[in-house]
Amino acid sequence: MTRIVIAGAGRMGQAIAAGLHKQDDLELLGTWQRGDDLAPLVAAADVVIDFSLPDGTTQVLEAVAAHSTPLVCGVSGLDAAQMARLDEVAARVPIVYDRNMSLGVAVLEHSIREAASSLGSDFAIHIAEVHHVHKKDAPSGTALKLGEAAAAARGEAGTGSVTFESERRGEVPGDHEVVMQSATESLTFAHSVTSRQVFADGAIRAARWIAGKSPGRYAMSDVLFGN
Template structure:
């Protein structure tokens, strides 16, 4: 069965990667490429409708799965337009606040909708196994994280770092917002026991590195995930799109649903 795909932000780095991988997959068919208003000029893809108006495009490609790695505001708007026309949506955008996530939840009641701040199978497997590690080590181990991304990344900490840190907090029975520390500066005193530090590095063209530290008495454990290419995330999104095409509305799906 072939899955029809519409890619938002097709001229961007991730969008271009998605276009290339979609065209190389016999189980996928690229039927639409959409850019922000006024930015579609010069974009030409054989056999594909190119436009800057998603609302105008979707009636021409019924059932096509939209893939959106744009911005929080755009992704929320995309979900609303998709719900109007009945097209499933895969969202890989990071940096969504609680209100924007709630908007996605609302749209998910009307159309199949998937959202993951990280599409990597490796990261999502980590989210499944980290709680067991945290619980086995016990409360004597302090938990910290360092995340590194390219200098063009706009949000900090990364959505992946936040998801991983929230996973660590939940494994300890903590509310993440109560224990997070995203910046240390000056005379700050001793580290509180109930704290998770997440520090951010930005530079060059790093796709994405996340290292979790577990500092215990006389030893430490480091768990690192490194993304070597944007294809890691694009491939995960296309896998999610194939899966989502046969799902029903009523739930905001995540990568755990696809893996399981």
């Protein structure tokens, strides 16, 4: 039985907890939120799943580093210093870090890399995303992740020449559309989320996968494709 600790008691933390209760091989050991004592939970856990906030992730990274506990982190909005620290910890602890835990988005990213590499610079790439009104960052972490994948496939740094469009509306969990267009044709990739449970399910799959892995920084593409 793999013992799981969840960092973050918000909607995602609750969805992950609900998903864990349906698993026969995973046990929810406890849930941490800021102000609680994190160290005893991490020391007793086999895997930590972090869906807190960036300042919470800072504490989580130090705790998993101290106890060599594998980590699944889906927190977006980490700054450069936090990402650098995550990479430092990943040199000693296995970490799955991804701004989107959806299995469908992992397939989408894989497909976009292939298409961008094959089509080349004759195709302009535009990413449009829609999320609920409570989401503060724009473009979304997922849109940036997809843009970075497309740009890297064409040898460009960061998001390169990829353009973005963001909309905040209602309670939309997350829609992303990637359009690759030349002067003569257009290719469209799309992904829509109908329930936030999809992110919880992906995090649970990643937690099952990361247990026992060697130190390193992994992504959902590794979980799905074994890269």
